[in-house]
Amino acid sequence: MRIALVTGTVGIGKSATGYAVAERAASQGRSAAFLDVDELSRLWPASVGDPFNNDLILRNLASLVGNYAAAGAKLLVLAWVVQSTDGLLAWKKRSGHPSLRSGSARRHRPLKHG
Numbered sequence: 001m002r003i004a005l006v007t008g009t010v011g012i013g014k015s016a017t018g019y020a021v022a023e024r025a026a027s028q029g030r031s032a033a034f035l036d037v038d039e040l041s042r043l044w045p046a047s048v049g050d051p052f053n054n055d056l057i058l059r060n061l062a063s064l065v066g067n068y069a070a071a072g073a074k075l076l077v078l079a080w081v082v083q084s085t086d087g088l089l090a091w092k093k094r095s096g097h098p099s100l101r102s103g104s105a106r107r108h109r110p111l112k113h114g
Contacts, residue, residue, distance in 0.1 A: 001069045004077045018079035025075050033073045035064065037080035052083060058090060 022034035
């Protein structure tokens, strides 16, 4: 299974972009799934020393990646605000998944007409 990571700042369109990528892959006959990684951290209060619940995110991702692969997904698209490359490397190490394709969602200025 391939994993595509859509990352960028808050509110830039990661979820919409990621969903569209997964939907397009599915429309082309490829088994695809989409996850908004923010939803994997919803626990209040956050752990002491881990205000973003990164450890919980990593544990949840490790489980879900395996579940999607077992269900036959060929592509998993993740929308995620990655706080640092250390977080991404920690996930790759913990998940055992050797590769990620990453792209950044960017706001584009409207085209000028005329």
